[in-house]
Amino acid sequence: MKQKVCRLGILLLIILLIPCGITYLLSGKGSKSSGTKNDSIRIRVEENGVDKEYSLDTYIMMAMAADIPVTYELETLKAQATILRTYVYVVAKKNETNSLKADDIGLQYKALNAAKVSWGEENADQYEKKLLKAIEDTNNMVVTYNDDLIIPLFHPVSIGMTRSSKQAIGEDIAYLASVESKGDVQSTDYMKISSIPKETVVEQLKKVYPDCNVSKDSLEDDIDIEKRDEDGYIKSIQIGDESITGDEFANFFELNSTNFYIETYEDSLRFICKGKGHGLGLSQYGANFMALQGYKYDEILEYYFTQTQVVEYIQ
Known part of the structure; x- marks a missing residue:
């Protein structure tokens, strides 16, 4: 225990x-x-x-x-x-x-x-x-x-299922099992899309990680999701030459959770985020x-x- x-x-x-x-x-x-x-x-x-x-x-x-x-x-x-x-x-x-x-x-x-x-x-x-x-x-x-x-533990909105402690920290805690939370799909925070200009992303990353070696022209390749859990929450993400946690990245760009995907949209990066909080x-x-x-x-x-x-x- x-x-x-x-x-x-x-x-x-x-x-x-x-x-x-x-x-x-x-x-x-x-x-x-x-x-x-x-x-x-x-x-x-x-x-x-x-x-x-x-x-x-x-x-x-x-x-x-x-x-x-x-x-x-x-x-x-x-x-x-x-x-x-x-x-x-x-x-x-x-x-x-x-x-x-x-x-x-x-x-x-x-x-x-x-x-x-x-x-x-x-x-x-x-x-x-x-x-x-x-x-x-x-x-x-x-x-x-x-x-x-x-x-x-509590959070504002799940991804339709709550997260288990086994997925989050690799340890079974009986009362923190994954359960269905159907109603969350009706929330405006169930899915949120944020769009940030690539130039802004690079500038902000270099302020915190000056040696991360990212550029606007290759940004979609410079940001690589290294590890997710089975529920889709990001554990680690590669930023050029730097490896950081999904929590750090989500906090830095004010994303609702670490359950997000990244895609290029014109001259911006779009972050498609599910749920709000740790789940x-x-x-x-x-x-x-x-x-x-x-x-x-x-x-x-x-x-x-x-x-x-x-x-x-x-x-």
Whole structure:
């Protein structure tokens, strides 16, 4: 188990390069589902240069405001609240403290005042109440595997199937198996095509890799995809004389994921990208599709995280 979680920690370090919501490097054995009480955890965040301390529930609301569309179904938001709570408990157990800094956790978050402005005055109160209900309705609920808290990865949109840990890091983690996520094909982020002038591609690459030896005239030959996994996610890519990870390349050109193909189009390169995020764990869009079909939040979580249970975290 320890070796598997260490491997997962390596994966988390890699996927920092693309948006995924969870960015904390974990190692060591999973945490048993007992110990830390919901209202005892305090989290310090920085807002406009000022440190402020919040309860776990308020922090979860701030993280949800940053990480998932508040227009999603209530059951989807409940699933997300449970994921975030599970993750914070894992971090608290690892650090052996109930007093955390936002940097310890690594999740994106948005100050509630800023979130209300982005929602608009006419929606602010309604959306705030919706997030609060999602948190209250799942009070102290977490996701476990064999009575251990899981590391609950999530991403915005899958490629129609979520990615398995075996494909991503070469290690089987039971609750990170590949599952079908049909609804994702309806998302506008299921497939995105970006076109960048060849000259711009060369200029940008040479800024970061000055010795990469690429040119506009031979660019389609200078960029060579070395290795993909079976789901199409790029592991490594050759840039002239440089070999870099697919994550580095995707991050550099702000691609939605590492599941992309490259083609020449006139004087540009086109990047045809599938999915958004790393593809592991819960697909938020797919979860919302399930919620629209009438599934409850615990059913959604137990579907995406195979062989898991949604249970109360008891002190």
